[in-house]
Amino acid sequence: MIKLEGALYPWRFRVVLGLLALLVSAIACQIVYLQVIDHDFLKGQGDARSLRHIPIPAHRGLITDRNGEPLAVSTPVTTLWANAKEMQVAKDRWPALAHALGQDPKVLTARLEQQANKEFIYLVRGLTPEQGQVVLDLKVPGVYGIEEFRRFYPAGEVTAHMVGFTDIDDKGREGVELAYDEWLAGVPGKRQVIKDRRGRLIKDVQVTKNAKAGKTLALSIDLRLQYLANRELRNALVENGAKAGSLVIMDVKTGEILAMVNQPTYNPNNRRNLQPAMMRNRAMIDVFEPGSTVKPISMSAALETGRWKPTDKVEVYPGTLQLGKYTIRDVSRTEGPVLDLTGILINSSNVGMSKVAFDIGGEAIFRQMAKMGLGQDTGLGFPGERVGNLPNYREWRKAETATLSYGYGVSVTAIQLVHAFSALANNGKLAPLTLLKTDKPPQSVQVMPEKVAKTVQGMLQEVIENPRGVWRAKVPAYHVGGKSGTARKTSSGGVKGYAVNSYRSLFAGFGPMSDPRYAIVVVIDEPSKAGYFGGLVSAPVFSKVMSGTLRLMNVSPDNLPTAAEQQAAATAAAAKGGRG
Ligand code: 59J
Numbered sequence: 001m002i003k004l005e006g007a008l009y010p011w012r013f014r015v016v017l018g019l020l021a022l023l024v025s026a027i028a029c030q031i032v033y034l035q036v037i038d039h040d041f042l043k044g045q046g047d048a049r050s051l052r053h054i055p056i057p058a059h060r061g062l063i064t065d066r067n068g069e070p071l072a073v074s075t076p077v078t079t080l081w082a083n084a085k086e087m088q089v090a091k092d093r094w095p096a097l098a099h100a101l102g103q104d105p106k107v108l109t110a111r112l113e114q115q116a117n118k119e120f121i122y123l124v125r126g127l128t129p130e131q132g133q134v135v136l137d138l139k140v141p142g143v144y145g146i147e148e149f150r151r152f153y154p155a156g157e158v159t160a161h162m163v164g165f166t167d168i169d170d171k172g173r174e175g176v177e178l179a180y181d182e183w184l185a186g187v188p189g190k191r192q193v194i195k196d197r198r199g200r201l202i203k204d205v206q207v208t209k210n211a212k213a214g215k216t217l218a219l220s221i222d223l224r225l226q227y228l229a230n231r232e233l234r235n236a237l238v239e240n241g242a243k244a245g246s247l248v249i250m251d252v253k254t255g256e257i258l259a260m261v262n263q264p265t266y267n268p269n270n271r272r273n274l275q276p277a278m279m280r281n282r283a284m285i286d287v288f289e290p291g292s293t294v295k296p297i298s299m300s301a302a303l304e305t306g307r308w309k310p311t312d313k314v315e316v317y318p319g320t321l322q323l324g325k326y327t328i329r330d331v332s333r334t335e336g337p338v339l340d341l342t343g344i345l346i347n348s349s350n351v352g353m354s355k356v357a358f359d360i361g362g363e364a365i366f367r368q369m370a371k372m373g374l375g376q377d378t379g380l381g382f383p384g385e386r387v388g389n390l391p392n393y394r395e396w397r398k399a400e401t402a403t404l405s406y407g408y409g410v411s412v413t414a415i416q417l418v419h420a421f422s423a424l425a426n427n428g429k430l431a432p433l434t435l436l437k438t439d440k441p442p443q444s445v446q447v448m449p450e451k452v453a454k455t456v457q458g459m460l461q462e463v464i465e466n467p468r469g470v471w472r473a474k475v476p477a478y479h480v481g482g483k484s485g486t487a488r489k490t491s492s493g494g495v496k497g498y499a500v501n502s503y504r505s506l507f508a509g510f511g512p513m514s515d516p517r518y519a520i521v522v523v524i525d526e527p528s529k530a531g532y533f534g535g536l537v538s539a540p541v542f543s544k545v546m547s548g549t550l551r552l553m554n555v556s557p558d559n560l561p562t563a564a565e566q567q568a569a570a571t572a573a574a575a576k577g578g579r580g
Pocket of ligand 1: 291292293328329330331332347348349350403408409484485486487488489498533534535536
């Protein structure tokens with residue numbers, strides 16, 4: 001015990017003691033404050049240095065065709081990364097690592113030395129989990145793995161434009177992958193882990209939020225039809241030396257797109273050396289003048305006025321019609337000086353069509369085309385989709401009336417054209433377009449009287465089956481209807497804005513005539529070999545694709561040879577066989 005009395009300078013001792021007491025109580029206060037009152041702040045600060053949240057990737061939804069065939073699948077992959085700083089302690093392990101990664105040891109060493117102070121570099125992305133585990137099992141200091149998902153497209157180039165693709169971070173970038181990104185993406189989860197100062201994982205604490213998987217998306221397309229359409233379109237492009245093309249198949253009753261293909265295309269699983277021209281979903285993002293393929297629509301407007309019937313006659317002689325300094329021409333009329341309305345379609349007479357148009361007026365044709373969706377928003381919201389253009393005029397002069405009636409001065413997409421034809425096929429009812437599989441009956445709109453649609457159906461069957469018709473569009477065992485078109489392409493040079501020597505060959509049609517179910521549009525851009533007429537280049541593609549479609553969909557033939565005809569054919573074959 002210290003005796004205060006005995007101290008040499010008692011007052012000094014008291015001062016020091018007092019100061020010490022003050023100091024001790026100040027420290028005590030601070031401890032109480034930090035431990036009791038401000039406890040959360042410090043704990044937070046400590047945890048922030050060691051407790052981390054790492055994202056758990058969400059499984060992206062599957063995209064399938066209408067029958068459940070996978071079109072886009074997410075598979076788990078392992079991505080390997082390195083803390084290069086940390087790796088410097090075990091350089092002797094690098095050759096083994098390089099070997100396991102299948103990389104050149106010299107290249108890897110150079111890279112790790114060059115980036116020696118980086119705490120995060122990718123070693124390799126997207127290995128199978130098994131491949132990744134082999135490398136991780138080497139336990140090379142500083143090498144880590146993370147789980148990710150990678151998208152794979154089983155049908156490759158056949159569905160590329162429709163399905164689109166995701167980027168390396170699994171976000172939709174094109175096509176349906178982009179349009180329905182939110183539906184497909186899901187929500188990533190969170191996992192809490194403890195890491196040390198250098199970011200090394202010490203302990204997996206808990207999953208704080210489960211990843212929510214994305215939802216499956218069933219498209220309206222039928223992969224079998226998609227393959228068929230792709231094959232026939234590709235062959236036609238090669239045969240005709242054409243630049244590009246599109247083909248669309250639609251179910252006219254439900255509004256579903258059953259196939260949509262374009263050429264050129266690309267492999268979405270390997271996107272190196274991609275050129276923009278390959279990526280275009282032309283059927284929705286390229287617009288063109290539909291030319292004569294819209295004549296049936298103009299005809300339906302004429303029939304609807306009640307002023308015209310299919311057998312009414314129009315003089316088309318001499319195959320030209322002068323409108324001021326502008327001349328309307330028929331390119332290849334094969335019949336006499338007078339044609340009835342069906343004859344105008346069969347011969348694809350621009351003069352005859354124009355004369356009908358003058359009688360009913362441009363406005364009537366404009367309204368019919370607009371109702372059927374030409375140059376109108378489809379409502380599909382497909383990335384990059386174009387609306388085209390259907391002009392209206394306060395006063396319809398003759399030149400505008402005529403050119404609209406046979407398909408110029410209006411621009412459309414292939415999907416709009418097939419949509420318009422679907423209304424003719426579906427007895428005047430237009431079902432809204434969809435790229436998704438639907439079970440509900442569609443909210444169709446009657447865009448022309450049923451009787452008018454049926455009359456046009458008969459005329460379009462004549463266009464194919466008449467002796468002077470587009471026989472190349474015929475389909476064995478079925479009756480089908482349709483219309484060809486050959487349109488000069490617009491160009492900056494050329495005559496009056498049209499190129500002299502580049503064409504677009506078109507065909508639009510539907511079948512079977514007994515109960516039309518499928519509409520098909522074929523667009524072939526700049527055929528450069530044998531010929532360029534729609535009836536020559538695109539009609540055979542229509543025939544093959546329609547034939548395959550009717551067969552695959554198990555549609556009963558409505559044009560089988562009669563028993564007598566079969567008998568005659570068999571007898572002829574036997575006679576031939578006997579001789580040979
Ligand atoms: C045509 C046009 C261009 C634009 C003309 C095709 C016009 C026109 C100005 C000349 C080839 C050609 C607005 S042809 O589609 O009439 O499909 O089997 O490009 O007429 O006025 O050397 N189609 N095509 N016309 N323009 N302007 C025929 C026809 C059509 C066929 C064949 C032969 C044209 C029967 C096109 C087919 O019906």
